[in-house]
Structures are given as structure tokens and as C-alpha cells.
Amino acid sequence: MREIKVPGKLFVAGEYAVLEPGYPAIVVAVDRFITAQVARSEQQTLSLPQLGLLNVACRFERGQVILEETDARLDFIKNTIAVVHQYLGERSIETKPFSLTVTSELDDADSGRKYGLGSSAAVVVAVVSSILTLYRDRLPVSKTLIFKLAAIAHYQTQGSGSCADVAASTYGGWLHYTAFKASWLKEKLMEQRDISQLVEEAWPYLQIEQLEAPKELVLAVGWTGSSAKTASLIKKIAPLKNQNSNSYGAFLRKSRDAVSTMVEGFKHNDMELVMASLSANRSALLALSRETGGAIETIHLEKLIEIANRYGAGKSSGAGGGDCGIAFTSTDKLERLHKAWQDAGIVPLDILPATKYN
Numbered sequence: 436m437r438e439i440k441v442p443g444k445l446f447v448a449g450e451y452a453v454l455e456p457g458y459p460a461i462v463v464a465v466d467r468f469i470t471a472q473v474a475r476s477e478q479q480t481l482s483l484p485q486l487g488l489l490n491v492a493c494r495f496e497r498g499q500v501i502l503e504e505t506d507a508r509l510d511f512i513k514n515t516i517a518v519v520h521q522y523l524g525e526r527s528i529e530t531k532p533f534s535l536t537v538t539s540e541l542d543d544a545d546s547g548r549k550y551g552l553g554s555s556a557a558v559v560v561a562v563v564s565s566i567l568t569l570y571r572d573r574l575p576v577s578k579t580l581i582f583k584l585a586a587i588a589h590y591q592t593q594g595s596g597s598c599a600d601v602a603a604s605t606y607g608g609w610l611h612y613t614a615f616k617a618s619w620l621k622e623k624l625m626e627q628r629d630i631s632q633l634v635e636e637a638w639p640y641l642q643i644e645q646l647e648a649p650k651e652l653v654l655a656v657g658w659t660g661s662s663a664k665t666a667s668l669i670k671k672i673a674p675l676k677n678q679n680s681n682s683y684g685a686f687l688r689k690s691r692d693a694v695s696t697m698v699e700g701f702k703h704n705d706m707e708l709v710m711a712s713l714s715a716n717r718s719a720l721l722a723l724s725r726e727t728g729g730a731i732e733t734i735h736l737e738k739l740i741e742i743a744n745r746y747g748a749g750k751s752s753g754a755g756g757g758d759c760g761i762a763f764t765s766t767d768k769l770e771r772l773h774k775a776w777q778d779a780g781i782v783p784l785d786i787l788p789a790t791k792y793n
């Protein structure tokens with residue numbers, strides 16, 4: 436039996452803008468993990484015990500993965516297995532039957548509610564990585580291969596998304612990420628080209644750079660206690676984008692500038708620049724949020740940020756609308772920040788960047 440642990444993620448900067456080709460984001464992997472256990476087994480089964488799905492029989496028919504359960508929560512895993520097996524088939528590698536168990540520490544342990552730490556992306560990366568371990572003797576496995584197979588499976592299943600979360604779960608640490616052109620991947624997949632060829636190609640715009648955070652930088656994470664639906668938030672933003680409004684263009688530019696400044700701050704260990712850029716990105720997102728009646732920065736997130744700004748700088752993380760907000764602060768201020776969040780009904784989460792794991 437082999438066990439693979441894959442970290443969840445938090446968006447640090449560049450949300451929404453990263454959905455446009457060429458616009459960067461910063462994401463960080465966090466020390467909450469999805470675990471995949473894979474073993475060779477003649478009885479091919481999938482188990483997601485926390486979701487009440489145990490020993491779901493899995494078989495392959497003419498390149499299709501057939502599961503005995505039709506639960507939608509299995510879709511990401513089913514499509515991921517299909518992508519990896521298609522890739523192996525194209526490489527003339529005979530596939531082996533296996534059983535797979537997936538567990539998660541990305542949601543609230545008591546209520547099971549989601550924090551928004553990128554479950555689906557981490558699950559997809561864990562499934563790709565764990566299946567590929569079965570072929571270690573025949574196949575060199577790079578992070579790029581894992582990322583591209585996982586991105587194909589994730590994008591195909593969700594039909595949208597920047598895959599910044601997939602990158603964070605694959606590479607770990609802090610990442611400066613620019614997404615591939617989604618319409619390009621969509622076309623390639625519709626042409627039904629070889630996946631093995633697709634992963635060898637350069638993907639337009641895709642850039643993944645690992646960053647090192649300033650040593651004194653402390654990332655604090657607060658949970659609003661409510662969950663958000665990313666897809667419906669993206670739909671609320673879509674009209675602004677489709678009208679090609681000046682405000683949307685201004686948002687994109689401000690977001691890009693804030694991310695570039697943050698990258699500079701990271702590279703020069705400049706805390707002031709890093710703090711200022713987080714606030715600049717918050718302002719850009721706040722303006723976008725106001726145009727949609729506060730869809731991104733909810734009242735809870737606003738409170739979280741106002742408090743964070745007293746001890747450093749804060750912003751929403753990811754799509755907003757609930758889930759988590761983040762703060763950049765320093766060790767001496769962390770306890771006071773947590774206390775102030777708690778007093779205001781924000782749950783401080785004990786989460787650290789995941790730079791080293793496995």
C-alpha cells in the first residue's frame with residue numbers, strides 16, 4: 436500500500452483576474468492534507484469514508500471508467516482515473532487494477548463544513564500522484580506531468596477555473612502562478628488529441644514560479660463560519676466582464692500590479708512592500724465586490740479585514756462570499772490578532788504554509 440499526502444491551498448492575491456490569460460496570482464499550499472492510499476488489488480474499489488462511500492466497485496470498459504455508484508462527489512475522481520489511464524494507454528503501459536481510499540482534513544472537523552481550501556483540486560492531484568506511483572518502474576514522474584494531468588482532469592470536470600489550486604497542491608509552498616489559456620485547453624480537449632502529446636506541449640501563458648516568503652512574514656487565516664459557492668460568485672462577476680466595462684479593466688490592472696509588487700516584495704524580503712501589495716489587491720477586489728452588491732467581500736469578511744489591518748494587512752481569499760480571509764502579520768502581533776478575530780466571531784485557523792511535506 437502506498438500513501439500520498441497532498442496539501443490544500445489558499446489564494447493570497449490575484450483572484451478572479453487569474454481567470455484572464457496572462458494575469459498572475461499568488462497561491463500558497465497549506466498544512467491540511469488530502470490523503471490517498473493506493474494498493475494493487477484485483478477487486479477494484481474506491482472508498483471515500485468521510486463521504487459515506489465505501490468500496491465502490493470500479494471497472495474499465497472501452498476506455499471508460501464505470502462506477503457502480505452515480506454520486507456526483509465521485510466525478511472528479513472518476514474523470515481523473517480516466518485521464519491517467521488514457522495517458523498510460525497512450526504510453527503503451529499496461530494498467531493494473533488497484534483500490535483507492537481518499538480522506539480529507541480540509542474541512543471543519545466538527546461540522547464538516549468547507550473552509551474553501553481547494554478540496555477538489557487536492558483530491559485530483561492526490562489521485563493522479565497515487566496512481567502514477569504504481570508505475571514508478573516504467574514511468575519517470577515529474578511535477579509538470581502531475582500538474583498537467585491533474586489540470587486536464589480538473590478543468591474537464593469543473594468546466595472552469597484557473598487551476599491555481601491544482602498548482603499549489605502539486606508543487607507546495609508559495610507560488611507565483613499564471614494560468615494557461617482556458618479556451619486553448621478546451622479546444623485541444625474537444626479535438627480529442629492524445630493526452631500524452633498535450634502534456635509534452637508548452638501551454639500558452641502557463642507560468643509557475645516558486646517563491647520564498649520573507650522570513651518575518653506570518654500568514655494568519657480566519658474563517659467566517661460560512662461556505663461560499665465559487666461557481667455562483669464567478670457568475671455574478673461575469674456580466675461586468677462581458678460588458679468589458681472600464682471598471683473591470685481597471686480591476687485587472689490593479690490586481691496585476693498588486694501581484695507584481697508582492698512578488699518584488701517576496702524577492703527582496705521587503706515586508707512593507709508585501710503588506711502594501713496585499714492591501715492594494717484588497718482595494719481592487721473591494722471595488723469589484725461593490726459593483727456586485729458585496730458578493731465577494733461580505734460583512735463578515737469586511738470585519739475580518741478591518742481587524743487584520745490593525746495588526747498588519749488583510750483581505751478575502753479566493754472567491755470570497757464567505758470561507759476564509761487572510762492576514763499578513765508578524766509573530767509578536769499574531770496572538771492579539773487571533774483574539775480580536777475571536778471576539779468578533781471570526782474563527783482563527785491553525786494553518787501554516789506547507790513548504791515541506793511527504
Ligand SMILES: Nc1ncnc2c1ncn2[C@@H]1O[C@H](COP(=O)(O)OP(=O)(O)O)[C@@H](O)[C@H]1O
Nearest residue numbers: 483485508511537539551552553554555556558
Ligand atoms: N472528505 C472527502 N473525501 C474525498 N473526497 C472529497 C472529500 N471532500 C471533498 N472531496 C472531493 O472534493 C469535491 C468537492 O470540492 P469542492 O466542494 O468543489 O471544494 P473546493 O471548492 O474547495 O474545490 C467533492 O466532489 C469530492 O470529489
Ligand SMILES: C[C@@](O)(CCOP(=O)(O)OP(=O)(O)O)CC(=O)O
Nearest residue numbers: 450451551553596597598665753754
Ligand atoms: C475566483 C477564482 O479566481 C478563485 C476561486 O478560489 P476559491 O479558493 O474560492 O475556490 P474553491 O477552491 O473552489 O473554493 C477562480 C479560480 O481561480 O479558479
